Amino acid sequence: SKTLRYYAEKNGKMIGMAFCTYKGLDSDRSEAARQFNMMVAENEMKMDVLQPSQGSFSWGAADGLVSLAKNNNMTVRGHCLVWHTQQPAWLSSDGKKNDKGWTRQQALDIMKNHITTVLQHFKGKVTEWDVVNECLDDDQSIIRTNPEGYKLRPTVWQQAIGDDYIDSAFVYARRADPDIQLYLNDYDVEMQGKAKAVAFSNLVKRLQSKRIPLDGVGLQCHFSIGDVDSVKLEKTIRLFGEAGLKCIITELDMGVPSTTTANLEEQARNYRMITDIVLNNDNCPNLVVWGIKDNDSWRSNSNPLLYNSGLGKKKAWYAVRSAL
Numbered sequence: 001s002k003t004l005r006y007y008a009e010k011n012g013k014m015i016g017m018a019f020c021t022y023k024g025l026d027s028d029r030s031e032a033a034r035q036f037n038m039m040v041a042e043n044e045m046k047m048d049v050l051q052p053s054q055g056s057f058s059w060g061a062a063d064g065l066v067s068l069a070k071n072n073n074m075t076v077r078g079h080c081l082v083w084h085t086q087q088p089a090w091l092s093s094d095g096k097k098n099d100k101g102w103t104r105q106q107a108l109d110i111m112k113n114h115i116t117t118v119l120q121h122f123k124g125k126v127t128e129w130d131v132v133n134e135c136l137d138d139d140q141s142i143i144r145t146n147p148e149g150y151k152l153r154p155t156v157w158q159q160a161i162g163d164d165y166i167d168s169a170f171v172y173a174r175r176a177d178p179d180i181q182l183y184l185n186d187y188d189v190e191m192q193g194k195a196k197a198v199a200f201s202n203l204v205k206r207l208q209s210k211r212i213p214l215d216g217v218g219l220q221c222h223f224s225i226g227d228v229d230s231v232k233l234e235k236t237i238r239l240f241g242e243a244g245l246k247c248i249i250t251e252l253d254m255g256v257p258s259t260t261t262a263n264l265e266e267q268a269r270n271y272r273m274i275t276d277i278v279l280n281n282d283n284c285p286n287l288v289v290w291g292i293k294d295n296d297s298w299r300s301n302s303n304p305l306l307y308n309s310g311l312g313k314k315k316a317w318y319a320v321r322s323a324l
């Protein structure tokens with residue numbers, strides 16, 4: 001029978017999953033390669049892995065993933081260059097505080113070197129990157145007093161450089177490789193009406209008004225059943241489309257409180273709803289799920305993926321395939 005990627009390719013879409021080389025069994029690898037046409041490194045391209053000590057880079061794990069993808073004719077999307085989690089200890093004790101006392105210029109130089117070295121290494125192998133990940137603060141109540149209409153999360157980058165660290169990250173990325181697509185990725189921004197979604201679009205407007213090179217935004221979509229309002233989600237995708245941007249699904253999973261038949265059917269309906277939205281919107285070329293099997297998920301307690309722990313296809317898998 002036909003695969004997910006067969007139907008996705010017929011529709012001009014990418015169907016992707018996050019793969020983790022140290023979790024994946026051989027059976028996971030071959031199923032991933034058979035069913036998906038896009039691969040994301042669940043952890044192997046994060047800064048703590050790529051630059052474990054300052055100025056010295058470690059490519060082994062990421063290169064392994066890239067060749068797995070290449071051997072199976074899959075596209076690799078890069079995740080992620082600038083973040084506040086999984087940052088190396090030499091940069092910051094926790095990714096949030098500037099407790100190494102970097103000056104603005106030092107932090108800009110570190111960021112530029114990381115971005116430039118990574119993009120040059122993966123040139124021609126990775127087609128798009130999450131340049132900045134999760135930069136918005138979860139609490140956007142400051143919106144009323146901030147003229148720009150968003151509050152950034154305090155991170156080592158934001159503390160050392162200031163709010164325009166985002167601008168610099170995108171400029172460095174475009175200069176390092178003009179041929180790739182550059183994304184701003186975040187969560188809790190998927191549905192219009194939420195304060196953080198408003199903040200996300202305010203930030204994007206500000207970046208666009210300054211002509212910062214940005215090709216699209218990523219909606220993580222770490223959901224649980226009942227979370228998704230399809231009208232509000234589609235509104236977000238269209239809003240960015242009107243601004244000339246791609247808007248893609250980058251880390252979809254759909255938690256259930258327990259694996260009753262009713263919950264798994266509801267999970268399948270939710271996956272189907274999101275897949276339908278992807279198909280209906282030309283500025284949404286990618287649908288990426290965050291893992292393969294439930295037991296390997298970062299939210300393994302909520303069984304949020306398309307395959308169960310025995311690599312059996314769930315109702316959600318069939319729902320995605322029939323929507324494609």
Ligand code: XIL
Nearest residue numbers: 020042043079133220251290297298
């Ligand atoms: C998660 C991975 O899935 C875990 O294996 C890891 O321990 C922590 O990070 N948002 C992101 C992803 O952008 O990078 C995170 O991935 C999940 C939340």
